Amino acid sequence: MPEIRIKFAHLPPEDVVIVRGFRVTSPTRTLIDLAGELRHDEAVRVTRQAIARGLVSLDELRRAAEVRTDLESIDSFRQVLRDFE
Numbered sequence: 001m002p003e004i005r006i007k008f009a010h011l012p013p014e015d016v017v018i019v020r021g022f023r024v025t026s027p028t029r030t031l032i033d034l035a036g037e038l039r040h041d042e043a044v045r046v047t048r049q050a051i052a053r054g055l056v057s058l059d060e061l062r063r064a065a066e067v068r069t070d071l072e073s074i075d076s077f078r079q080v081l082r083d084f085e
Contacts (some may be wrong), residue, residue, distance in 0.1 A: 027055040028064050035080045036073025043080045058084055 001009045015029040025033065050056050058063055058081075065078050 028060055031056065031061065031080075032064065032068065032071055032073055033076045034073075035077035040076075040079065044077070044083045047080055047084075 006024075009068065011029070015026050016023050017026045018024075024030075031047050031050060032042075034046060038046070047061070051058055059079075061081060063082055065074065068074050071077075
């Protein structure tokens, strides 16, 4: 069974979506957070999958990488996006 982590934080509205009645982080925010948790190659893989499934666009991710300087994992996320250049 996959591991589930529950974290509590105050998030800006753009970082939250409702899925099956639950408030969860948006795909973009999830990818940013995962970039700080996963090995680089794994973070690239899940980012490619999210783009391929139409959950996010590369343009959305690039905009977030420019704007979201407030997040701990943003530098790791920017490194992930370099694999898409």
